[in-house]
Amino acid sequence: MTLGELCRQDRDRQLAWLEDYLRIPSISSSPEHAEEVRRCGRFSVSEMERIGLEHGQLLETGGHPVAYADWLHAPNAPTVLVYGHYDVQPVDPLDLWDSPPFDPRIRDRDLYARGAVDDKGQVLMHWAAIEALLKLHGRLPLNLKLLIEGEEEIGSPHLDAFIQERLDLLRADVAVISDTAMYGHGIPSLCYGLRGLTYLQIDVHGPNSDLHSGSFGGAVANPCNALAALLSRLKDDAGRILIPGFYDDVRPLSAAERTELAKLPFDEVAYRTAIGVDELVGEPDCTPLERLWARPTLDVNGIWGGFQGAGAKTIIPAEAHAKVSCRLVPDQDPERIARLVEDYVRAITPAGVRVEVRQLHGGRPSITPIDHPATLAAKRALERAFEKEVVFMREGGSIPVVATFDSLLHVPTVLLGVGLPDEHAHAPNERLNLDNFYRGILAVAYLWQELASSPIA
């Protein structure tokens, strides 16, 4: 029997298995659900042991525990670290759900439940693939370590420390995460790059209290005007960031990447309509997808100062503030960018005000090149399972654990996700397309086979 035949024959059981997993209301942000979260962690461990993984254990983190198991009997093959999470988002507003969030239902070819796509369905693809391979061959083609955490939806507050304390346990050659969406319906995709982040607060201080704008206006610097002047000098009208050195470490897109990204359908009218803007902006020599994925940004995330109420109050405010963040691309360093912004802001501070710049948050960008052996292995696995050419994409946001795997474990990450952009992760009526689920099981199984013979170790 082939893997494909075995998996096809097991589909009903795989679905019932996932439904059991989805019935556990493992809402990590809700203190009342703490025991259910832990029960879901125990369920994860016992299922991993049942299918033949070893060393199954619930590892304490200080918060919700990590479910861990491994299979390490392929001494000459690479080791893969699989990351997923068993916790889910809250379900409010409950009245917008067409069926109860923890009572899975099938409509058309979709399974509806909280956690269906994010991330229990995609975790279970891995278990089902392992189960099938062990059933068929009695062994796996490489070594696997599964780390399924229970705090992803609350920002993984304990994960970095957890990994730092278990570098030996988690040592691997490559990490695989199935927690992302494909580019669109029927488009199997490999996301190979994520942007990083530098997040700053700029505080502008003027007079020691709000002043009457009639009595003092004209001779006293206004912190709101000064802040506007500062912010306007960080970026030009074409979207080019003016901070000296900002682009020094930007790795340009290769010709091959540009070719791949150009293959992606992008309906600009639909995109603009969905968000309600008349035109897109940004660097004119880049396509919108290049701007969104492969170019750094500078956005003011918030601004405030002075009078914000109804009507008119005539003051020169004592201070003004802005939250400013830069999305970063490889190989920009968040700390270096923070210093460059701060130095530049100091250099262009207008007369009559004092400015403070503080870094609030930082995260490194990441990339696993499209010609990396692990990326190529994943491409072949996905194409075999989905019977379609795979497209390469990037993400404009960040997945912090990818940066952690890079910095602490020094491993590249493959993002093999089979969600769809409209499957309502984090929203009412979360769902998972079952065709993608079943093909995803095959894709994962093929991935182990492909990686076993790839030069990644």
Added chain:
Amino acid sequence: MTLGELCRQDRDRQLAWLEDYLRIPSISSSPEHAEEVRRCGRFSVSEMERIGLEHGQLLETGGHPVAYADWLHAPNAPTVLVYGHYDVQPVDPLDLWDSPPFDPRIRDRDLYARGAVDDKGQVLMHWAAIEALLKLHGRLPLNLKLLIEGEEEIGSPHLDAFIQERLDLLRADVAVISDTAMYGHGIPSLCYGLRGLTYLQIDVHGPNSDLHSGSFGGAVANPCNALAALLSRLKDDAGRILIPGFYDDVRPLSAAERTELAKLPFDEVAYRTAIGVDELVGEPDCTPLERLWARPTLDVNGIWGGFQGAGAKTIIPAEAHAKVSCRLVPDQDPERIARLVEDYVRAITPAGVRVEVRQLHGGRPSITPIDHPATLAAKRALERAFEKEVVFMREGGSIPVVATFDSLLHVPTVLLGVGLPDEHAHAPNERLNLDNFYRGILAVAYLWQELASSPIA
């Protein structure tokens, strides 16, 4: 007996009279004090009748009433409209007063009470001057109309309509207001110019909801960045406003005015220290006082948009807002300036956002030239009473009733005030220097004599 001798002999009685006036807690903003406010209005009418004025009446406004009286028996002489107010500010925080606010006390040469300088003391100067002139000569040298309102401290909400409905009753050749402060201790001053105001709100609209700055940053215009860009283009680093046509109607300072203003002592270090700034800013070819009094401004009074909390939230905000106001100088028109700002903001709106500009408030600037016969008459009167050269000054803020007198009654206004900048108007321990009070009575009496022979009718 001369006027000076008569007034000197009456001082104790004048002081007791003012103390009676100050004992009435006429707090116009406090509903619980409404009856006291009205009692104070009645007191004002009866005192004006007692000293020999006629047609004394409490005129309804829809709010607190106006106390009115006149003397119109000088058919060939000019008519002066005297404006003052009998209402006072609230007294909180009460525990910061060294003596009860409505129990007048004398310490050194100051009389402490709420309303002492703002404005009962300065209203009573007029009554005492009238009383003295009528006692001495049995008549006044010109026609007088006194309008003492009860809502100045709450923004005179009914005054414009009141005046509009009584244009005949209030017709005059010049208005006199004693409700301002001298430039400093021992410096009798004439404030001859006030700035006006155009107050706008700018609303910048971007996407139809806040967007994830990772997923959308780089291709979608950010309303906060756009607002900063807009605001930064309204004024250059030297403080010069960049809106085309903005300065068209600015009446330049005459050589005589510059000379007068240059006479005023201005301790820049003390000024900066008091407000806590390291340097003053503004147009380099103007002195600080010229910038504060005789040049228009553009200040952002408030700004807000996006995330203002602690920590980091990575959004492209859906909108951003600013309150922006311009102080105006003669002969700028608030409506025209509002249109110029709006047109310019539309012209420079960055791509990808929509902008709305709304005018929230406007007030005309005003000036009574330093060579106007009424100004010269007031100068001579003040110099005779204070035995010192008078300085000319302006004010950076607005006194709305002056603009109303100009636009509805078409009369120039003389601001003959004898307060001091540190007499705590609107604050605990309000006081009035008694020497200035007694000299002020003389100055007002001399002013009627001077105006009677001036070519102002």
